[in-house]
Structure formats: structure tokens, C-alpha cells
Amino acid sequence: xxVLFFAQLKDVTGCDAVELEPSSPLNREQLxxxxxxxxxGLRGHRGNVRLTRNWxxxxxxxxxxxxxxxxLIPPVSGG
Amino acid sequence: MEIEVQLxxxxxxxxxxxxxxxxxxxxxxxxGAVRDEESxxxxxALEYEVYPEMAVREIRRILEALAVKHPCLAATxxxxxxxxxxxxxxxxxxxxxxHRAEAITLLxxxxxxxxxxxxIWKRRALPVGSSAFRRPEPAKxxxxxxxxIKSLDEAMAEINSRCQPLPAVRAPLAEAFGRVLxxxxxxxxxxPPVDRSMRDGYAIRADDSAETFSVVDTLHAADWKPRQIKxxxxxxxxxxxxxxxxxxxxxxxxxxxxxxxQIRIVRRENSSNVRLRGEDVRQGQPLVSAGTKLNAGAxxxxxxxxxxxxxVSPRLRVLHFTTGDEIVPPDQTPKPGQIRxxxxxxxxxxxxxxxxxxxxxxxxxxxxxxxxLIETFNLQPSTFNLLLVSGGASVGExxxxxxxxxxxxxxxxxxxxxxxxGRPLIFGINGSRVAFGLPGNPLSHFVCFHFAVAxxxxxxxxxxxxxxxxxxxxxxLDDKPCPRETLWPARLExxxxxxxxxxxxxxxxGDITCLMAANALVRVPANVEPxxxxxEVDFLPVAAMLAK
Numbered sequence: 001x002x003v004l005f006f007a008q009l010k011d012v013t014g015c016d017a018v019e020l021e022p023s024s025p026l027n028r029e030q031l032x033x034x035x036x037x038x039x040x041g042l043r044g045h046r047g048n049v050r051l052t053r054n055w056x057x058x059x060x061x062x063x064x065x066x067x068x069x070x071x072l073i074p075p076v077s078g079g
Numbered sequence: 080m081e082i083e084v085q086l087x088x089x090x091x092x093x094x095x096x097x098x099x100x101x102x103x104x105x106x107x108x109x110x111g112a113v114r115d116e117e118s119x120x121x122x123x124a125l126e127y128e129v130y131p132e133m134a135v136r137e138i139r140r141i142l143e144a145l146a147v148k149h150p151c152l153a154a155t156x157x158x159x160x161x162x163x164x165x166x167x168x169x170x171x172x173x174x175x176x177x178h179r180a181e182a183i184t185l186l187x188x189x190x191x192x193x194x195x196x197x198x199i200w201k202r203r204a205l206p207v208g209s210s211a212f213r214r215p216e217p218a219k220x221x222x223x224x225x226x227x228i229k230s231l232d233e234a235m236a237e238i239n240s241r242c243q244p245l246p247a248v249r250a251p252l253a254e255a256f257g258r259v260l261x262x263x264x265x266x267x268x269x270x271p272p273v274d275r276s277m278r279d280g281y282a283i284r285a286d287d288s289a290e291t292f293s294v295v296d297t298l299h300a301a302d303w304k305p306r307q308i309k310x311x312x313x314x315x316x317x318x319x320x321x322x323x324x325x326x327x328x329x330x331x332x333x334x335x336x337x338x339x340x341q342i343r344i345v346r347r348e349n350s351s352n353v354r355l356r357g358e359d360v361r362q363g364q365p366l367v368s369a370g371t372k373l374n375a376g377a378x379x380x381x382x383x384x385x386x387x388x389x390x391v392s393p394r395l396r397v398l399h400f401t402t403g404d405e406i407v408p409p410d411q412t413p414k415p416g417q418i419r420x421x422x423x424x425x426x427x428x429x430x431x432x433x434x435x436x437x438x439x440x441x442x443x444x445x446x447x448x449x450x451x452l453i454e455t456f457n458l459q460p461s462t463f464n465l466l467l468v469s470g471g472a473s474v475g476e477x478x479x480x481x482x483x484x485x486x487x488x489x490x491x492x493x494x495x496x497x498x499x500x501g502r503p504l505i506f507g508i509n510g511s512r513v514a515f516g517l518p519g520n521p522l523s524h525f526v527c528f529h530f531a532v533a534x535x536x537x538x539x540x541x542x543x544x545x546x547x548x549x550x551x552x553x554x555x556l557d558d559k560p561c562p563r564e565t566l567w568p569a570r571l572e573x574x575x576x577x578x579x580x581x582x583x584x585x586x587x588x589g590d591i592t593c594l595m596a597a598n599a600l601v602r603v604p605a606n607v608e609p610x611x612x613x614x615e616v617d618f619l620p621v622a623a624m625l626a627k
Contacts, residue, residue, distance in 0.1 A: 002462065004130065006128060006198065006200060007200040007202055015246060016510065016511070017245075017510075018246050019245060019246045019247075019248045019393035020248070021248050021249075021393070052130075052133060052198075054462065055132050055133040055136045056133070056136070056137075067396070067462055068462060069462040071133065071198070073130070076195070076197060076198055076199055076200055077199070077200050078129075078134075078158060078169075078193055078197050078198075078199030078200070078201075079111050079158075079169065079170050079190060079193050079194050079199075
């Protein structure tokens, strides 16, 4: 599973992506647990960050599987 | 509603034509420009960041949803990203509708949604006088294609510098074969960890010159019974047994007479028959270095050291599109004008040397139809590290692949390499993702895979860069002088100490008969006369027998 970081989250993690290989699909909570283990600095951003799964905002009950591309979307500012 | 969405790194055109729809009475245009102020300070430019695949989808999704309430005829959205100078447009929206009211409402609502949910960010403001901002050169008329033809060396250098290693992961040994080790693993203990017997026999003190000994213990291969051995004592040991202490020697059982608990040495060998602690590797010494492609032997060493979850390159995800309406699956009989698809299995086979998952899909030759098809795939085109597009064998391959890659958000680094076969090779980058458009012929595929795709795979996994080796021609390479460099398929043989290369016959880039035997590519410089037998040449090994 590839997890992408954008904007200020890149500064927090020091990278633009991380590769996770969970043995079974993760729910939102499990994914965050894994990410916070790797990047404790994300903790303060969690409230503002939306998760996407394969180019779409993920539902509350989304399962994140090994083949998915996941992204952490901080507040956007396009236009 | 017809929807067109573009992301661009270049200035948005001054004039954008409305779609040719007879029904529209209104054509509403909006440009959002970069202001000269951000957070109270004067700025010269803003830098925008984008999640391209999702941004394009999200914009489209928002427009489709709004069009239900406010039926309009067409919408064009162009968002510029990268560094945008003050006064220039960051976004353009054009909406065509029957009457102005619905277009105005849709525009207003669209901009609100865009600012809430489309993954585009103002990444940083560049203050006035900042050197980080350089105004891009305006494109000269008549030269829209900045990617000139590259030489083979230039192309390989571009690939090596643009493809970066993907983040490493930990993987169990059973899943690590073929991946690149991304940490240097050192021995945590001496190997072997204790002195071991290399023979079935009797261990005695190395300095004990007596002839007769009493046997005080027996050790099998799995036993571990440390003890001191006194002069005159012997321990019965099996091959591989851990010796009870150091400074011992083992007398082979063939050289001993045994009588009850007593032995007498009839002949002493010169060898101590002991494999010493740390003889293979000392504690702290590197066992397997970072950058090693893990083969069976390397995995066995890691297992020996108990390093069961090494840090390795991730398993790559490769997406492979074949194109061309003349291609039929290999289990079908081609009609006149059609050919069987051999590239799918060729690519799948060539990728076997690295740890990857390959997804293959066939696209229709019509660009719009191909885009529509990609959008309907359940596979997620974003979830790949490497995208390969095989052009059709006959027509349209360049025209099709390049816009396809650009549509998928790739920046095209080059689109031609001055090499034969395989000149129309396209290389694109989108963040950490890499794409190649491969010319359709199987031989071109084979050649491009080995000098370009294989180089990218090495970079993405963190392995050793591709490099040419020196060898000798086994026979004359009879080629007419060609203005392009050639990578000539050859059979590598070992004859004595030097690799020798037997050039294989091929007539055109569609010639596939030589693929089976080819395990090397000989580099033939441009404009040379036939090369004589025994001449030294550069070659690229393409078979596992020479894998690093």
C-alpha cells in the first residue's frame, strides 16, 4: 500500500510517500495507528487530514488494502 | 455536459475558444489570478502543489454533480500548478450553457467546491526578489516539443537521474527474493559461532602430544556441552559438532584405535580438522551490503544471521497497456491485417527478474475511447510505480502514447532516442512514478526494456545502475554503416576467460526469431564499417546468468 503525503505533511514526515505492506486490509483506525507509529509528528494534523483511497475521499468505514493508493489530504487551497 | 479538465505547468493561454456547440447562448469565462499579497506580505509568486490523478477526477466529479442541478452544455477547467507569478492565472473555468443564469450559478458553486475538496495546495509564497522564482521561457512558435532526440548515453543518464529509489519496506525472507536489500546487514555473532569439528573423530587439546587418551564425553552435531579438556582427555565428536572449548584439534577416527574408553592415535594429521569460530564472518562484519539484489544465496545468509525481516525495496506494481486495433490475443486466429499479441507475455517474462505485480490491459486505438476505458477500469491506475505502454505494431503509436501519458499527469522527459531498434521510446515522470512508451515491435521492446526499463527498475528499487561491460566479438558483425547507434542482439558465450559475443541475425525491428537466443546487446557505434571478429566491444548483459 502506497501512502502519499502532500503539502505541509511532507515537511512533517520528511518524505512524499511511504510503502506499507499490511497482511490484511486496515480500517481507518488501524491505518492511523500504523502511520502515527512511523510518523508521530502527524498526530497534531490528524483532525484536519482527510484520507483518500484510490483517488477518492474514503468513507468512514473504508478498508485500505495492500493494492490501494492512499493519500493524506491536508486542508486544500486551490483556485 | 462535456467536461475537459487539464493540469498544466505552463501559463494558461490568453484565449481559449468556446466549444463548438450550436445550442449555447452563453459562454462564461473565469480566471483566478495570483494576487501580489499573501498573509500580509508582498509576494512575487505562489507555488502550487497538486495530487494530479485525484485532482482531475475530483474536478470532474464536482462538475458532474453540479450539472444535475444546473444543466450546462460544456465545461473546461484548467488549473496551473508549480510556480505562478503574480498577475498570472492559476485557474481558468469556461462554461457553456443555453442561458447565462445556470452557467453563472454553476461557476460560483464549482469554485466553492474546488476550494474545499480538490487536492491542490498553495505550497509556498515567494517573496519579492526571491531567487527561487525564475520566469519560464516563453515557448517559441513552431517548437512545441521541447524534448529533443536523446543519444543512448543521454537517455540512460536521464533515467538514472530522474528515477529515485522508492521508500523501503520490511519483508519476510520468503517474500524478499528478487528485491534489493536497502540496509547493510552485519553479523551479530561470529560465523560459525563456535569452533566446529570438520570430521568424525576425537577432539584433544591442540598442544597435547600424548599417544593414548581417555574418552570423557561424546558430542553429536546438535550437542552443545562446553567444558575444558585436560591433557590426556579426548571427546568423541561427529562432523559439524560444536567443540566444547577452543584450542582443540580433531583426530580422524580412521587414525585411532579404540579400546573401551581408551584410544590410541596411530597417525596424526597435519590439519587440525577444526572450522574456527568466525572463520566465515567475524561479528560486526558486513554480511550482505545495501544495494544487493537478494538471490537465493543472499537470503540463505540472512536466514543464517537470523535477519528475518530485512529492509528491502517494495514489491513494484507495474501497469502494462497494449494498444493497437490490429492486435488480437495469442489464442485467437488473426484475420488478414491482424497480428497476435506477443508483447504482453514478453513484458511479463522480462519482469520476472524483479519482484513485482503486473497488471495488463489492452486499449483501443482511439484516444478518447482509451481514456474512457481507463476510467472504467476497476484497477486503480494510480496504484502503480511503473507504467509501460506498448505501441501498436503499425500505426499511431507515438501520437497515442504521448498524450495518454500526459493525460495521466506525466511530464515527458524524452520521446525519441537515437538508437536502433527502438528510436520512438518515450520516458515520462509523474512524482515517483515512471512511464515508458515502448515502440510496438517485439525486438524494439526487448532492446528498450533492457537499456531503459531495466535501468529504471534498478533505480526504483535502489539497485546498481545499468552499465556496459567489455567483451570480444566471436565473429564478424556485418552491418552497413548506420547513422544511429545500434544495440545488436547477441549470444554471449564464455570461451576461456573472456566473454565472447556472437551477433544474431535480425532483419527488421519486427524480427523476433533472434529473441530466444539473445542474452546480450552489443553496442555498435554510429557510422562504423563492419566490425571484425575478435574486436573488443561494449555490451549490455540481458540474462540472469550475469545478473549482479
